[in-house]
Amino acid sequence: ETGVTQSPTHLIKTRGQQVTLRCSSQSGHNTVSWYQQALGQGPQFIFQYYREEENGRGNFPPRFSGLQFPNYSSELNVNALELDDSALYLCASSMAGGSNQPQHFGDGTRLSIL
Amino acid sequence: GESVGLHLPTLSVQEGDNSIINCAYSNSASDYFIWYKQESGKGPQFIIDIRSNMDKRQGQRVTVLLNKTVKHLSLQIAATQPGDSAVYFCAENAGGTSYGKLTFGQGTILTVHP
Numbered sequence: 001e002t003g004v005t006q007s008p009t010h011l012i013k014t015r016g017q018q019v020t021l022r023c024s025s026q027s028g029h030n031t032v033s034w035y036q037q038a039l040g041q042g043p044q045f046i047f048q049y050y051r052e053e054e055n056g057r058g059n060f061p062p063r064f065s066g067l068q069f070p071n072y073s074s075e076l077n078v079n080a081l082e083l084d085d086s087a088l089y090l091c092a093s094s095m096a097g098g099s100n101q102p103q104h105f106g107d108g109t110r111l112s113i114l
Numbered sequence: 115g116e117s118v119g120l121h122l123p124t125l126s127v128q129e130g131d132n133s134i135i136n137c138a139y140s141n142s143a144s145d146y147f148i149w150y151k152q153e154s155g156k157g158p159q160f161i162i163d164i165r166s167n168m169d170k171r172q173g174q175r176v177t178v179l180l181n182k183t184v185k186h187l188s189l190q191i192a193a194t195q196p197g198d199s200a201v202y203f204c205a206e207n208a209g210g211t212s213y214g215k216l217t218f219g220q221g222t223i224l225t226v227h228p
Contacts, residue, residue, distance in 0.1 A: 045217070092157075094214060102163050103160075105150075111186050
């Protein structure tokens, strides 16, 4: 069974740039959620994708957007990067689009904004 | 609002002791709870989950207790080992329109001394 994989592992960008992060879900999982984890804090929910549509969104501005593909993989796009966007970005996959299902995480992409 | 918090930010134990990590949650609508372990440089690793219709659930060396009356969750680790050293997060899901959104606490750092 293949777990959740994310790429790249590390990325450095400058303010104002755009970034795309990628995630492959665990085999058998059709739902992908994205989280932002600042240093020393717990992950914060960005949004979830199910059946290629956004299925819930946290308190993040529209410059955070995503996609889910027919093979259930997903992308997180962030436009107009700000210094505060520096964080670990985590992807988690689960079965079904609803709640009450364990989400399994990848090891994240460490994004640094200069 | 929704929040999940931890009473103790750090916990130090001797190898072989039992560990108890506590978590308080504020959203009475939460109906699903998960404990995660996060090691340095890794994503959160699923440990155990519990639904609100249960008070206790056991896994291998771990037990989760849920007290809905006082909105309290705990993780018990039996015979703690040095490999258990990590940050532990509790997370809740409020179901309904929250879909797969997990709300995480700040985390407890567990250090196991040999």
